[in-house]
Amino acid sequence: MIATEKTIETKGAGAAWDVERVREDFPVLRQTVNGKPLVYLDNAASAQVPRIVIERGSKYLREEHSNIHRGVHYLSQRATSAYEGAREKVKRFINAREARECIFVRGVTEAVNLVMHGYGRKFVHEGDEVVVSEMEHHSNLVPWQMLCEEKGARLRVIPMDDAGELLLDEFDALLNERTKLVCVGHVSNALGTINPVKEIVARAHKLGVPVLVDGAQGAPHLKVDVQDLDCDFYAISGHKMFAPTGSGVLYGKAELLEKMNPFLGGGSMIRTVTFERSTYAAIPDKFEAGTPAIASQIGLGAAIDYLNGLDRAAALAHEQELLAYATERVSAIEGIRIIGNAREKASVLAFVIDEIHPHDVGTILDREGIAIRAGHHCAQPVMQHFGVPATARASFAFYNTREEADSLVAAVQKVIEVFG
Amino acid sequence: MSELSELYQQVILDHNKKPRNFQKLEAANRTAEGFNPLCGDQLTVYMLMDEGVVREVSFVGTGCAISKASASMMTQAVKGKTREEARLLFDEFHRMVTGELDEEAEPNQLGRLKIFAGVRDYPARVKCASLPWHTMHAALEGEETATTENLGPDLSQAAISD
Numbered sequence: 001m002i003a004t005e006k007t008i009e010t011k012g013a014g015a016a017w018d019v020e021r022v023r024e025d026f027p028v029l030r031q032t033v034n035g036k037p038l039v040y041l042d043n044a045a046s047a048q049v050p051r052i053v054i055e056r057g058s059k060y061l062r063e064e065h066s067n068i069h070r071g072v073h074y075l076s077q078r079a080t081s082a083y084e085g086a087r088e089k090v091k092r093f094i095n096a097r098e099a100r101e102c103i104f105v106r107g108v109t110e111a112v113n114l115v116m117h118g119y120g121r122k123f124v125h126e127g128d129e130v131v132v133s134e135m136e137h138h139s140n141l142v143p144w145q146m147l148c149e150e151k152g153a154r155l156r157v158i159p160m161d162d163a164g165e166l167l168l169d170e171f172d173a174l175l176n177e178r179t180k181l182v183c184v185g186h187v188s189n190a191l192g193t194i195n196p197v198k199e200i201v202a203r204a205h206k207l208g209v210p211v212l213v214d215g216a217q218g219a220p221h222l223k224v225d226v227q228d229l230d231c232d233f234y235a236i237s238g239h240k241m242f243a244p245t246g247s248g249v250l251y252g253k254a255e256l257l258e259k260m261n262p263f264l265g266g267g268s269m270i271r272t273v274t275f276e277r278s279t280y281a282a283i284p285d286k287f288e289a290g291t292p293a294i295a296s297q298i299g300l301g302a303a304i305d306y307l308n309g310l311d312r313a314a315a316l317a318h319e320q321e322l323l324a325y326a327t328e329r330v331s332a333i334e335g336i337r338i339i340g341n342a343r344e345k346a347s348v349l350a351f352v353i354d355e356i357h358p359h360d361v362g363t364i365l366d367r368e369g370i371a372i373r374a375g376h377h378c379a380q381p382v383m384q385h386f387g388v389p390a391t392a393r394a395s396f397a398f399y400n401t402r403e404e405a406d407s408l409v410a411a412v413q414k415v416i417e418v419f420g
Numbered sequence: 421m422s423e424l425s426e427l428y429q430q431v432i433l434d435h436n437k438k439p440r441n442f443q444k445l446e447a448a449n450r451t452a453e454g455f456n457p458l459c460g461d462q463l464t465v466y467m468l469m470d471e472g473v474v475r476e477v478s479f480v481g482t483g484c485a486i487s488k489a490s491a492s493m494m495t496q497a498v499k500g501k502t503r504e505e506a507r508l509l510f511d512e513f514h515r516m517v518t519g520e521l522d523e524e525a526e527p528n529q530l531g532r533l534k535i536f537a538g539v540r541d542y543p544a545r546v547k548c549a550s551l552p553w554h555t556m557h558a559a560l561e562g563e564e565t566a567t568t569e570n571l572g573p574d575l576s577q578a579a580i581s582d
């Protein structure tokens with residue numbers, strides 16, 4: 001039985017979405033590529049950055065740049081308060097109970113590795129089991145394989161159907177007293193599927209198993225409330241939610257973070273150090289060794305301000321409308337197969353064309369000024385499920401337009417023409 | 421930057437659709453695997469070497485049009501060549517697609533292979549054209565696998581000024 005969970009909340013969207021107005025906030029969109037207007041449809045890889053984020057980062061570099069938590073001097077205090085301010089914004093954005101539950105990391109990859117080392121290596125033992133899903137990004141799969149190999153533990157996989165939806169009955173059957181952790185994506189980057197993570201968390205918690213949610217593709221589109229989801233960890237990459245690369249968050253419940261081992265050792269994460277032994281700082285510092293990406297994390301705070309200033313329900317409704325429109329038009333083209341047909345999807349449209357390799361599609365679209373991603377999307381098991389070496393993927397953000405979807409369709413038709 | 425038509429020329433499209441020497445070579449005494457971990461392109465080159473001459477060469481695998489056509493034309497180009505001649509062709513092809521050889525100005529044996537010169541304007545695609553050649557080279561030298569990763573860091577896309 002598939003849980004009906006209202007993940008797509010577009011009701012209450014106010015006035016119509018003024019996409020032209022929103023586009024003005026994104027300077028990068030105003031350029032031509034190969035003589036054609038840039039059509040940026042690779043948002044699932046990295047989303048573009050609005051002007052207020054650029055300006056906030058550059059203000060930091062011009063006026064505040066210095067190391068945090070270390071100086072008694074003026075600049076260090078300004079940098080520290082901006083950095084901690086960003087943490088507070090993250091806390092409100094995902095509705096964490098406390099800011100110290102929000103660890104700043106480089107992105108989801110670091111977040112998952114942190115949990116693998118800090119939680120996995122401490123609490124997973126020989127014969128134990130870790131559960132992932134068939135549609136995980138490699139960053140939420142490979143660290144768990146490494147852990148299982150090291151510990152002699154077993155990796156178990158929640159299968160999906162051919163629409164790209166997880167089979168929750170199978171998930172129930174996988175859970176047992178040896179299960180130590182469940183790791184699942186909120187939204188699949190390869191398929192667009194929105195997983196019923198709240199339901200997954202509830203089922204795992206019945207057996208007392210904690211759940212890590214990879215929110216790389218969730219946070220940019222959906223309203224995230226970690227208390228409502230009741231997940232134990234939630235990982236975010238800033239560069240996918242309109243902030244600079246190098247920014248990201250691992251949310252974790254305080255009581256879990258506190259009993260975990262530290263991840264990277266070094267400065268800032270200690271309380272006392274002698275040659276005999278070191279003691280560790282309290283969270284979040286315990287997990288933030290070394291000098292972090294201060295400008296990027298401050299930028300993430302600004303991106304959250306930006307998102308808070310939008311009508312997010314309307315933004316999501318716009319994305320959903322674009323997805324429906326593009327899906328309808330692309331699937332009407334002969335010889336095209338859409339990969340990923342879940343009932344609830346974020347604005348990701350992956351497809352293959354008979355006899356034409358996705359890389360050739362990507363190159364020809366690039367000549368038309370259209371940026372898409374072609375490849376395995378760091379989800380090779382997904383490609384194996386669908387029996388394709390790779391797919392072409394267009395992913396939409398709230399600043400994309402119907403005209404851009406039309407350009408995509410026209411360019412795909414051109415690809416088919418070129419290959420005759 | 422060249423026009424699209426320069427990359428996807430008719431010859432390339434034709435070899436993509438009907439790759440030549442596209443089968444396993446039972447009599448092969450050399451084989452090598454080529455793999456591009458970035459895009460998942462994968463091919464196997466089979467070679468029958470006899471007295472220092474490439475008597476037969478074939479390939480199987482999956483990849484984009486550029487890599488398939490490049491593999492197909494590679495087999496045609498090296499068949500019947502001595503090891504030395506095949507090495508030289510490998511070297512010339514590699515230097516052409518990475519922009520180190522001006523195939524119009526400098527003497528070379530590339531002939532019809534010059535149609536791949538256009539890929540140097542598509543840095544992301546250079547490896548597609550060169551993987552079959554690296555794999556052929558590995559077979560020639562008796563190695564087992566060629567990965568485009570093992571060829572050192574890809575600095576071809578580095579820009580030191582804007």
Ligand SMILES: Cc1ncc(COP(=O)(O)O)c(C=O)c1O
Nearest residue numbers: 107108109137139189216217237
């Ligand atoms: C679903 C998903 N998880 C994890 C990642 C990894 O994120 P990052 O590369 O920012 O660490 C990505 C991004 O590619 C993703 O789409």
